[in-house]
Amino acid sequence: MSGAGIETFGNSERDDLYAQLRAYEGRAAATAGRGKDLVNQPMIRHWCEAMGDTSPAYRGPDAVAPPAMLQAWTMGGLSGHTDGTGRSAAYDEMFALLDGAGYTSVVATDCEQEYLRPLRPGDRITFDTVIESVSPRKTTKLGTGYFVTTRTDVHADGERAGTHRFRILKYRPAQRKKDSEPARRPRPVINRDNAGFWAGVAEHRLLIQRCTDCATLRLPWMPGCNACGGAEWDTVEAGGEGTVFSHVVMHHPAFPAFAPDGEGGPYAVALVELAEGVRIVSNVIGVPYDKVRVGMPVHLDFLRTDPDLELPVFRASEGG
Amino acid sequence: MTRAYRVGDDLPPLEIPVTRTLIVAGAIASRDYQDVHHDAELAREKGSPDIFMNILTTNGLVGRYLTDHFGPTAVLRKVAIRLGAPNYPGDVMRLTGHITDIRAGEPAEAVVQVTGDNRIGRHVTGTVTIALPGPSPKRGGA
Incomplete structure (x- = not known):
């Protein structure tokens, strides 16, 4: 128990889950992860079509990948981070802890990328990800949960190509009112004076x-x-x-x-x-x-x- | 040849209709198969009224906004964004940019503060550093 004095919102119970989650700070989320595809023109074209990006820099024989695609090359895709893509046990364990406690949903809130060199078709992507920090429990409009920040160093053919800091909220969805129960205005507080x-x-x-x-x-x-x-x-x-x-x-x-x-x-x-x-x-x-x-x-x-x-x-x- | 960019300059706004197609196409092009970006029913179960745009698409749109303005020889160096009000289908996101710094160098760099507003509020705030095109028309990467 390292989380001294951490209290939840609305009551005075200690947040034992936060203490457990903090133990993952500094641990690897992915080690020597490998991009599932080499940097390639079809994926670049699909990205540009979706974004409506017509820049000539991303087309033709000298094409580079749009820098903002950096994270896309590291994604697990529909089949997820299967064997050999470097996902560490620590990251899965931390997510299992959160899922087990009911914090089952994910939404990304921050993305900070730095691009050190352009990615070109044929580049082989590798990456290492570390869990930088976990926030105390926070209540948001979406629900209550924990912000998890990771930093990924991306390499292309062994050269540093960029860094990618990513923050997600892993949360328990707030209860939504059923359609049959429309939202009601707050009740007035009626007292002797009014x-x-x-x-x-x-x-x-x-x-x-x-x-x-x-x-x-x-x-x-x-x-x-x-x-x-x-x-x-x-x-x-x-x-x-x-x-x-x-x-x-x-x-x-x-x-x-x-x-x-x-x-x-x-x-x-x-x-x-x-x-x-x-x-x-x-x-x-x-x-x-x-x-x-x-x-x-x-x-x-x-x-x-x-x-x-x-x-x-x-x-x-x-x-x- | 080199256009003069100045601190304080505003970029012309870019309005992006947030269609269901854009949300799904952006999610798939960025290899993001989280159901909240393509399945409205599952999105509702997770507390969201509808599917919503993923952060990678917002990132891509911010990047495009900057390179559309500064031209294909400009090179993105840093893009840092924070999301607020979600981009739901049927909305329109209006991107605006404001040059807050120009750093001398070879090549020079501009720092641009970016915001993207939709009907429900501020979807994105960000800071982008972009290397500005030099006098040569060749690609400015290095």
């Missing part, structure tokens, strides 16, 4: 708090008046007219529950200034996200997002 607001929403009334000492309006609801400190209040029902004071468009990451199409596409979040002078954060509906503008007149509406939740939103006014 229960009246939500009671109003349930009756399709947008209630603004008013200080009974100084008559200052406030929204969102708060226990006391920011203007005079008064604790007593009553309410005024909003007339429903307002204008967009400011807005942002949310593109990424996708939160399907907020998007009108449920697919997580872009959606507009607006700060609406009510005719009464207070402002509220909400969604603008009735126009595409990219048609929302500052100053746009809007009026109050209520949107049932799912059977258990109804929210005040703002509809762009006709002809606005």
Whole structure:
């Protein structure tokens, strides 16, 4: 156990798997690996066709391989790294540990290549790969897992041809919602200080708090008046007219529950200034996200997002 | 003959339609048979809404973007990329580049900051070092 003090996210258990994985840092992932094919013109042509790369440097009698193909010459392909391609037991063991713990998926995140000399048809590729580092457990949008960084030194006919540093995330896929269970918006936290607001929403009334000492309006609801400190209040029902004071468009990451199409596409979040002078954060509906503008007149509406939740939103006014 | 490149220059953007065909063709041309790059059903089981472009294809497209701009006598020295928002079918990736350094030498080298944005965000950020074409029209490798 060398991983002193490594803690998982969200609880205080030690990450024993990380301690095991770290032991692989510095070990060989491939030793004297051999490319399955000599550098060759058909594979170069297929690559250029896929990439839409028409450079004359990669064609004709003096052709070189596109430098960015470096890794392709070392790939195991459909049959994988079969005997003789140099894959070490250490790398397979480390992957088996991760697979066994449920971290079964792989996605590449970083690739750093340096090209020392051009590869030409006929070159015989050999390579050595070392496991440079393993990250502590990380949670990403795809799921939770470990970043594994390897460095590969590529040789062509025995000469150094390039280096290739590669980082992957080996992860446990996040649970995806079934189609029958569409994503739901977060529930509002209702407490003594704001229960009246939500009671109003349930009756399709947008209630603004008013200080009974100084008559200052406030929204969102708060226990006391920011203007005079008064604790007593009553309410005024909003007339429903307002204008967009400011807005942002949310593109990424996708939160399907907020998007009108449920697919997580872009959606507009607006700060609406009510005719009464207070402002509220909400969604603008009735126009595409990219048609929302500052100053746009809007009026109050209520949107049932799912059977258990109804929210005040703002509809762009006709002809606005 | 030698075109003057200057620090601060922007490369013209390149828009690449991310078709299902490009994703699959790029994966196969790079010898990458991970199912998430060709099988939508298995990709979904792994938490992805669809197949997505593999990093080798992004790498190849970034390389192409640079050599398209600097010409066939320019030689890539380093390409370092990091992926963010995935390239899913039906999207369009817009590559942009910005020259951040020119290093004197024989040949001179340019350092270019590259980004590729799609509809959901930034797919790739990268730094490319490329040896610039010398006065001779012959290939500049050495």
